[in-house]
Amino acid sequence: MNEFFKSKKFKILLGIAAVLFGFMLYTAMNAGFGNILSNSLGSVVSPLQKLSMQIASSANGFFEKIIYADKISEENETLREELRSMREKMVDYETYKAENEQYRQFLDLKKDNPDFVFETGMVIGRDPTDYFYSFTIDKGSVNGIELYDPVITPDGLVGRISEVSYTDSKVITLLNPGIDVGAFNDRTRDTGIISGELNLSKNGKCKMSYISRDSSASSGDIITTSGIGGVFPKGLIIGTISDIKTEAHGISLYAEIMPSANIAKVRDVFVITSFKGQNGTQPTPGDSASSTASSSSAATK
């Protein structure tokens, strides 16, 4: 074995390791941007990943229908029963209608936020070693995607762009401890910071920290983005409070948040490439209008 460590081959391997280390340093210094090697490789494998996801997604749906036929039938019966029950509860219709209208206002993003410019994206890969459900989408810098752009679904906020290549981008989700989102409780007007937590992420939840001890926040409260910092626009639905607890240091409270978007299973997303107040700046009306018009095909909501 000593012969190997004295051989030319070993020196070549050391050279390769040094080059890789150089790539590592370069990438670390240019955080969020892929290097030429990752960009080129990404361009090659992205279409294959997209094809694989489309095939697997279709096959999955087809087999699920067959495998779960009995279950679906049972579910159908249960739903019929629930429907009868719901009819009896029609007396509360007006209340539900008012609440629904409130939710709709949040969800109908495009209508309420004409300044938003969207780019649609399809999830083409999920790294099995990422326990916070990060994913790769099929749109990159050539589509106008930039680092830190917010990523949403019609249900609510999903995360933000963490790395951009030419033809694809990586997204870190609300479940990642590395994300910080300014958050706002619409009922109590409490503010806080949303980020991921190692042991909550397994249950698909994230954490809202720095809630005042005298807060009246409770389970079921809707949490939206506060817009502070200019990374995320104000008023995007994040999720609902599932539990309120006191921090270990006892100074403040924290809330366990169940995101509205199904982060673990999301397949299609919208990337907000531009919005009023992005990065703390106010775009001119002309800029906003022209960029909205150019992306009108993508602005599906």
Place this chain on the structure above:
Amino acid sequence: MASDTSVFRRNIRSILKWTIYALLLLAAYIAGQNPFVLNLFGVRPILILPVAISVAMFEHEFSGAIFAAAAGILWGISSDTVFGYYAIILLVLGAAAGLICSYGLSPNLLTALLLSFGASMITGLLDFFFLYVLWGYNGLSRFFLTSMLPTILVTAFFIIPFYYLVRLINGKLQLPK
């Protein structure tokens, strides 16, 4: 003339073998990235790792290390780590697997399982240290046991099909000595 034909056949076999290895790696990468494929109760194996180790076992330390580094580069483009991180780790693991099979253990299924478990555990522990412990997150031990360890174990066992597949490819396209 006969010698030229022999060299040509050798080259063709070699190119064919490495092309099949590369396609196997690409297929493992794409399947591993797809959440609908091989999702065992929420645990998804890292298919690239057993492929790299299997090839390194049969192709020895030098070629095995370079192939494993290529696998690491591929892994790096999808992961949320610094590009090159997995390439360096897999380069070392590939070289180690090749050396162990060249100078120590014979390349059989038990060796494959041992090497796969070792490589998976080393990669998992390095991830755990660099991506979580260094950042001072809470609840680390529980996170390791409930989230990382199942992935490490499932990944290790996925060497079984790849070991037989690589052994078959290597046997069919082995270069004459």
